[in-house]
Amino acid sequence: MARFSRKINSWQLVVFVLLGMAAVVRYVALGQIPPGLWYDEALYCMSALSIGDPGYPIFFMTGGHPHEPLFVYSLRAWFGLFGISVISARSCMATWGLLTVAVMWPLAQRLLGSRPWATAAVAVIAFMRWPLHFSRTIFRAGLAPLFISLTFLLFLRWRERKRAVDAILCGVVMGIGSYTYLSFRLVPVIWTLWVLWLLKRKCLSWKEDAAHLMLIVLCAVATFAPLGCDWLRHPDHFSGRTDEVSMFVTHNDDGTTTNKTTLQVAHDIAANTVAVAGAWFVKGDHVGKHNLPLEPVFDPITGIIFLIGFLWCVRRCPKNETAFLLLIWFLILCATSVLSFGAPNILRMQGAIPPVILMFIIGLRIIYTQIHKRLGTSQARLIIGGVLVIFSCWQLDTYFRRFPKHPDVRREFLADSFIPPAQTTMQALSSDLAKTIWVPEEIAEHTTFEFITWTRKSDVKTYTPQEKNITTDTKALVIATRHSLDSAAEQQREAIQKMHPVFTWTVPITDENGNEKRIPWGFFFRPIRDNAN
Numbered sequence: 001m002a003r004f005s006r007k008i009n010s011w012q013l014v015v016f017v018l019l020g021m022a023a024v025v026r027y028v029a030l031g032q033i034p035p036g037l038w039y040d041e042a043l044y045c046m047s048a049l050s051i052g053d054p055g056y057p058i059f060f061m062t063g064g065h066p067h068e069p070l071f072v073y074s075l076r077a078w079f080g081l082f083g084i085s086v087i088s089a090r091s092c093m094a095t096w097g098l099l100t101v102a103v104m105w106p107l108a109q110r111l112l113g114s115r116p117w118a119t120a121a122v123a124v125i126a127f128m129r130w131p132l133h134f135s136r137t138i139f140r141a142g143l144a145p146l147f148i149s150l151t152f153l154l155f156l157r158w159r160e161r162k163r164a165v166d167a168i169l170c171g172v173v174m175g176i177g178s179y180t181y182l183s184f185r186l187v188p189v190i191w192t193l194w195v196l197w198l199l200k201r202k203c204l205s206w207k208e209d210a211a212h213l214m215l216i217v218l219c220a221v222a223t224f225a226p227l228g229c230d231w232l233r234h235p236d237h238f239s240g241r242t243d244e245v246s247m248f249v250t251h252n253d254d255g256t257t258t259n260k261t262t263l264q265v266a267h268d269i270a271a272n273t274v275a276v277a278g279a280w281f282v283k284g285d286h287v288g289k290h291n292l293p294l295e296p297v298f299d300p301i302t303g304i305i306f307l308i309g310f311l312w313c314v315r316r317c318p319k320n321e322t323a324f325l326l327l328i329w330f331l332i333l334c335a336t337s338v339l340s341f342g343a344p345n346i347l348r349m350q351g352a353i354p355p356v357i358l359m360f361i362i363g364l365r366i367i368y369t370q371i372h373k374r375l376g377t378s379q380a381r382l383i384i385g386g387v388l389v390i391f392s393c394w395q396l397d398t399y400f401r402r403f404p405k406h407p408d409v410r411r412e413f414l415a416d417s418f419i420p421p422a423q424t425t426m427q428a429l430s431s432d433l434a435k436t437i438w439v440p441e442e443i444a445e446h447t448t449f450e451f452i453t454w455t456r457k458s459d460v461k462t463y464t465p466q467e468k469n470i471t472t473d474t475k476a477l478v479i480a481t482r483h484s485l486d487s488a489a490e491q492q493r494e495a496i497q498k499m500h501p502v503f504t505w506t507v508p509i510t511d512e513n514g515n516e517k518r519i520p521w522g523f524f525f526r527p528i529r530d531n532a533n
Helices: 011-026 039-050 070-082 087-114 115-127 128-135 140-163 162-175 182-200 206-233 235-245 261-280 300-316 321-338 350-375 377-405 407-412 419-430 447-452 454-459 489-497
Strands: 249-251 255-261 436-439 460-462 480-481 502-512 516-526
Touching: 011 087, 011 115, 039 070, 039 087, 039 447, 070 140, 087 115, 087 128, 087 140, 087 321, 087 350, 115 128, 115 261, 115 350, 115 377, 115 436, 115 489, 128 140, 128 350, 128 377, 140 162, 140 321, 162 182, 182 321, 182 350, 206 235, 261 321, 261 407, 300 321, 300 350, 300 377, 321 350, 377 407, 377 516, 407 460, 407 502, 419 447, 419 454, 447 454, 447 516, 454 460
Parallel strands: 436 460, 480 516
Antiparallel strands: 249 255, 436 480, 502 516
């Protein structure tokens, strides 16, 4: 492992420029890309808004969906600083994502032993579509690569200095990581295998280093203890989400599960392994809220570069620490998708982002060495630099141009269903076109609509199909009016006749039997001419 120098150098200046560019692509157009707000994203926001009412939970089960607390609390703090909005929530995640880019520099420098190649790693993580997208969405899984990288970085720092303070920091960060996302539960496994490898290779001495290794473990356990106690009291907090996505059971339509046979499990693991293997440069994640559907992480050319780096790690892992760490880090985090349904799922595999990028850089370095031998330094630098520039441009074009236009992406992010009604409701209330909005209950109670209209929730009223008509014989309406809706039915009909529709949509609603139907949805208003109206 290379020792890290604090001396400022030209490569660090390049890194600062790259961080600035990474910030731009993470914060720009957050209101348009992704093109909407998915239900799960709104769920995290509603969890954040629930903090303090009535208490301060250490685990969240909003809407029956279990999720760890760290990201939710950071969202709540962000709302306090910058207000409650979709852009505010996305900028919170963008900040976490930018920190992940920054941590790549010292981590890559230690693992690759080279400032230039560490800088190249920063460039890749800054512009690569996979980490970029999850830096702009509201998913707690986006914290996993940051805290895994920090844990391993601090362990490497302890290796360099052998100071107790570094051991304490490593353990504390490892413990905090358990509050981020469920895939972090695999990090102690990776760390333990790493330590055993170091002991076997005599890079660590149990006699000399046992005290600090135990200090890391104790600090991690102490930091994790509050969450661990919650899991003991509420086992569903620990296993709830893993049970939901497990591929070891069959999920039935009535909500029950059936255990698969050994043969079925073996078949599904094999199928998922093939799917995850193909995700890198053959056929990617199909889910629009994760990825441009079916687009692989790399194109065929850069995929070969990644494969070269991966094979280098496989070959060198018995004797090379970097190869061993990157290989087990990558394989164990890929298991999060292999052992769950819907593979490949790059959201669950986000913890593998750093090793994937570092393997890609190793592949580039191997190619650079071969070009350097044949064509010289200048040509080698020009070719590798060109590959990085073309790769970055292709990734940015895919994300900012192609991704938001894809119909599956727009559908997943509700861009043409719940988003327009919610935005129009807020526009009407903000412009004083209306003082009250009446919304069908099945729309108003959708989490996405509820969060977007949260700051004016007292002005949004609901009604159900079973209730007596509040305005007309048609229930699938939103009424924005300055008239009192408590007046007699005849007056209500007269009022609606004076209004005119300005926006209409159809909104998908799933009934209790799981069938989807589309509800006509209109926005009606009556222009206000004077205070008398």
